[in-house]
Amino acid sequence: MFWVISGTVLATSLMLVVLQNFKTPEEVVDRKVEHRHVVSDPQFRREMSVLLGPSIVTGNQVTALQNGDEIFPSMLQAIRSAQTSITFETFIYWSGDIGEEFSQALAERARAGVPVSVIIDWVGSTRMDQSLLDAMQDAGVQLHRYRPLHWYNVGRMNNRTHRKLLVVDGRVGFTGGVGIADQWTGDGGAPEHWRDTHFRIEGPVVAQLQAAFNDNWIKTTGQVLNGPTYFPALQEEGEEDAHVFVASPSGGSESMHLMYLLAIAAAGSTIDLAASYFVPDRLLIEALIAARGRDVRVRILLPGPYMDAVTVKVASKADWGTLLHAGAEIHVYQPTMLHTKLLVIDGEFVSVGSTNFDMRSIRLNDEASLNIYSSDFATRMTAVFEEDLLAAEPYSLDDWKSRPLRERLSEMIVLPIRSQL
DSSP states (O other): OHHHHHHHHHHHHHHHHHHHTTOOOSSOOOSOOOOOSOTTSHHHHHHHHHHHSSOOEEEEEEEEEEHHHHHHHHHHHHHHTOSSOEEEEESOBOSSHHHHHHHHHHHHHHHTTOOEEEEEETTTTTTSOHHHHHHHHHTTOEEEEESOOOGGGGGGTTOOBOOOEEEETTTEEEEESOOBSGGGOSOSOBTTBOBOEEEEEESTTHHHHHHHHHHHHHHHHSOOOOSTTTSOOOOOOSSEEEEEEEEBTTBOTTHHHHHHHHHHHTOSSEEEEEESSEEOOHHHHHHHHHHHHTTOEEEEEEEOSOOSOHHHHHHHHTTHHHHHHTTOEEEEEOSSOBOOEEEEETTTEEEEESOOEEHHHHHTSBEEEEEEEOHHHHHHHHHHHHHHHTTEEEEOHHHHHTOOHHHHHHHHHHGGGGGGO
16 A cells, blocks of 8 residues: 555656646736737837847847858858857757867867857757767867756756857857758758758847847856956947847746737738747737738748648648638748748838747747847848748648648647647
8 A cells, every 4th residue: 555655646746747847937928919009110119128128229230141051151150260258059959060060169269268158958959979068078168958857857847948049259149040950051942951041140239149148057057157258348230220038937938929929919011920830829820810900911931841840730730721711821831841930020120039939939948039120121031031932832721621631630639739839
């Protein structure tokens, strides 16, 4: 009897710990955000600044880099030129040619005496050879894996850092969608080379990228990286207004959700959304439908035949019918896996970063997003979006209605775990 009771208590305790991973934040937005102004109204910027955290700062230059052929050389050049500091945080870091190249570049700068601080997610680096970690640490890189599995943190195993942040000398920053893996190399034109966009940033907003890195560095090490090595005085470098904000279940968890809801509610003419993982909640779907009710053109670009997460693909399609019925346009990308995260509204506002349009990103992951308030930059990103549309096929309401029975059944099966996708 003692062993039966003990086993029951142990099993119950284990179940309670596991269920902690499915817990969502207590403070959540659960009411529709009303359309009170458009993106071009100064009120929109005012509210985005005060509700999301860091204020919008002027004088930034943001350069969009397309696919690995542009992204990785720019990042590596910045690392190799570092003189005072490197901070780097990523979710995916896998073994391979590009992983080896980054490891060598970071190690070389550490051996040269540059402080190099790296956070790699423990789950996202499970396909990373220990030799890459050892090479960096032996060279003096201060490297930490985010939330490795221990008995005392099983209840937080589901909370991963999905942020992609690189800051060099406190002056040049990068963020976007890419991980460090060979899938992201190439030109995004074949199944083995994913389609993605990353962004090189200069100007005052780089300090906010550095603060975003510091957020998880403090959680991981208890150390604050400060002083001019990390936060030098920054001059204006361009014409773009921007800010960076973070979200995490341990603080500011609703920032991403609120940002999407505020931005969509402010749309007056167009919404262009490219989303690698599209599993929105009820409020986000209702916001998109309400935008259609204001005669806003809604174009959504999603992965097509190439998708690395089957359960996400299944769960995503369940909502397409409602959006298509409201008049939203859905396009599915054909050449390869689409991993882009891009939101452009009214040719005035752009949001990019690591955040997916799903509830895992919004409520479970640690994320960071860069919002740019610039008609010129929005015009450039709309052109990128429309170029991707040329490589996509439209998906109609008739297509959705005639999808196979096995797809409909699969959608019902994954319904209970939508919040984890």
